[in-house]
Amino acid sequence: MERVAFVVDETGERIDCLLNPETFEVKRLAGIRTPAAGESRLVGRGRADDPVRFTGGGRTELLLDMVFDVALVESRSAPQDVRQLTAKLWNLAENTAEELGSARPPLVRLVWGRSWNVPGVIAAIAERFDAFGPTGAPGRSWMRLKLVRVDEPKQAGARDFDGELARSGAGTAPGTAPTAVQALGDGSTGPGGTGRIDLLAMEALGSPMRWRELAEHNGVDDPFAVAPGRVLSVPATGGRP
Known part of the structure; x- marks a missing residue:
């Protein structure tokens, strides 16, 4: 297990x-709260619940x-x-x-x-x-x-990926979706050691919350066991590969 x-x-x-x-x-x-004592008055006799x-x-x-x-x-x-x-x-x-x-x-x-x-x-x-x-x-x-x-740090994930693209010289042509992503050893994406699959999903599918979709498409049982250099195929999204 x-x-x-x-x-x-x-x-x-x-x-x-x-x-x-x-x-x-x-x-x-x-996201509800009960008004403090004296903040508002109860209306009507026999009311069972506080406002x-x-x-x-x-x-x-x-x-x-x-x-x-x-x-x-x-x-x-x-x-x-x-x-x-x-x-x-x-x-x-x-x-x-x-x-x-x-x-x-x-x-x-x-x-x-x-x-x-x-x-x-x-x-x-x-x-x-x-x-x-x-x-x-x-x-x-x-x-x-x-x-x-807490909220998913989508912008931070995107900045991390952009930094990796600048460092590795890799990338995807503007306006196209990637057909594959490659795991890195430093916990990022692009060519290089063990990759975090949520950041791979950010690159491939536009959101780190879709990491399960990427894992299931590639038969990845353990999200921490993506070997360095392994290429993962990207599932079709909106008619594009």
Whole structure:
């Protein structure tokens, strides 16, 4: 079974989870709010519900419960402290990125096979430890993580691809659709190492959200297993190849 991974959008770093989540909950909060006390009056006697105001937008939250255990690490140099396995996930909740002069957590993607590819930020993280060793180091961790979905950074993806075209000298004639794309090793597109299939979809189909369509068309089961130099054919779109 393919493991859940978090991919840092800016650097392309992939953080694999030791096991797939035990539970996975998706929650949607609509863009409404209740007026504060004294802000407006209730009209009519016997009214059952408070009035609400529609603000637009909303928020989508993904809640994951995961387990990490040093006994499950298949390595001769397996850590004795489970916190060495979860430290990178904690760092995703720190304000290590910057936007419009303000610090913020880095943009990450929750990727699970071809079923989930959700951009967001880690809004909350909690960890419970057990299986303590003689030195007090915990061997097992029960982690709960909240990811808040954000808009797909389409413009950023397009800029990254344009930069690759300028660097490699490759490209597509104006007004035509590409018939194939080639995976790169630095997480971008064009000729060169392991490519991110969402950026390949941006090049080929005009949107990173269509990565599943490109993967299914080429029989790619693991979006992280696109080998360097592999050429992927582009499905027909709007009558064009």
